[in-house]
Amino acid sequence: xxxxxxxxxxxxxRFGALVAVSDVSVALxxxxxxxxxxxxxAGKSTLINLLSGELPPSSGEVRLGGQDVTHWPQPKLxxxxxxxxxxxxxxxxxxxxxxxxxxxxxxxxxxxxxxxxSAQACRTSTARAKAAIDRAGLGAFAQRTAASLSHGxxxxxxxxxxxxxxxRVLLLDEPLAGMGPxxxxxxLDLLRELKTGHAILLVEHDMDAVFAVADRITVMVNGAVIxxxxxxxxxxxxxxxxxxxxxx
Ligand SMILES: Nc1ncnc2c1ncn2[C@@H]1O[C@H](COP(=O)(O)OP(=O)(O)OP(=O)(O)O)[C@@H](O)[C@H]1O
Numbered sequence: 001x002x003x004x005x006x007x008x009x010x011x012x013x014r015f016g017a018l019v020a021v022s023d024v025s026v027a028l029x030x031x032x033x034x035x036x037x038x039x040x041x042a043g044k045s046t047l048i049n050l051l052s053g054e055l056p057p058s059s060g061e062v063r064l065g066g067q068d069v070t071h072w073p074q075p076k077l078x079x080x081x082x083x084x085x086x087x088x089x090x091x092x093x094x095x096x097x098x099x100x101x102x103x104x105x106x107x108x109x110x111x112x113x114x115x116x117x118s119a120q121a122c123r124t125s126t127a128r129a130k131a132a133i134d135r136a137g138l139g140a141f142a143q144r145t146a147a148s149l150s151h152g153x154x155x156x157x158x159x160x161x162x163x164x165x166x167x168r169v170l171l172l173d174e175p176l177a178g179m180g181p182x183x184x185x186x187x188l189d190l191l192r193e194l195k196t197g198h199a200i201l202l203v204e205h206d207m208d209a210v211f212a213v214a215d216r217i218t219v220m221v222n223g224a225v226i227x228x229x230x231x232x233x234x235x236x237x238x239x240x241x242x243x244x245x246x247x248x
Pocket of ligand 1: 015018020038039040041042043044045046047
């Protein structure tokens with residue numbers, strides 16, 4: 001297998017006496033969707049927060065392209081190509097799809113909201129925003145306000161905003177949450193399409209979706225990894241069946 005693009009090595013995060021993430025190692029490869037599953041409170045969101053630089057680990061290492069980036073702050077990691085989406089909506093409802101994506105792109109090329117800084121930077125942001133909108137399948141909605149989008153389209157917009165920063169790694173926190181079957185289907189197609197050129201970490205509760213789309217799956221229980229493997233390996237793993245899947 002190729003060298004990992006982005007890696008957690010023995011990451012641990014404590015909140016007081018609670019060990020939310022315990023000695024977790026995960027390797028993400030370009031062209032792959034690596035899902036992280038686990039029951040509520042297993043530590044999945046904390047793991048994403050550690051990987052995106054929003055939380056410092058108590059111990060362990062994060063590596064990007066072989067470089068130790070463990071203590072880099074979130075903006076520096078974003079600039080280096082780590083993109084993430086959130087469980088909560090992170091979009092500006094009164095702005096259009098294009099404006100939301102341009103703001104996200106500007107966060108990468110210049111200071112956000114500094115519209116006056118440079119015409120060239122503005123053109124670059126606009127081009128990146130347009131490419132991201134098209135890739136996320138929202139081309140027909142670019143001039144619509146975010147408020148007028150359906151729930152599923154808002155989740156697509158969050159992905160587009162992430163893509164507008166031109167990341168190499170996508171950390172996606174429950175992109176299917178609240179979606180109906182048709183919207184989920186469209187999102188899964190989008191995720192499959194986004195594998196090209198990206199390494200994707202997917203935290204998702206919808207097991208059918210995870211097993212349909214993931215190349216590798218890591219299973220967490222109480223902060224620790226109990227199994228990692230292909231969907232077939234994980235499905236037939238006795239520890240996973242006992243602890244989590246209930247014979248899925
Ligand atoms: N900022 C914090 N301070 C204290 N405890 C926290 C904090 N963030 C998370 N925790 C605790 O860490 C544990 C892991 O939480 P986390 O949100 O990472 O789990 P999760 O697997 O993402 O859960 P869910 O599937 O419900 O989103 C939980 O017991 C949670 O209460």
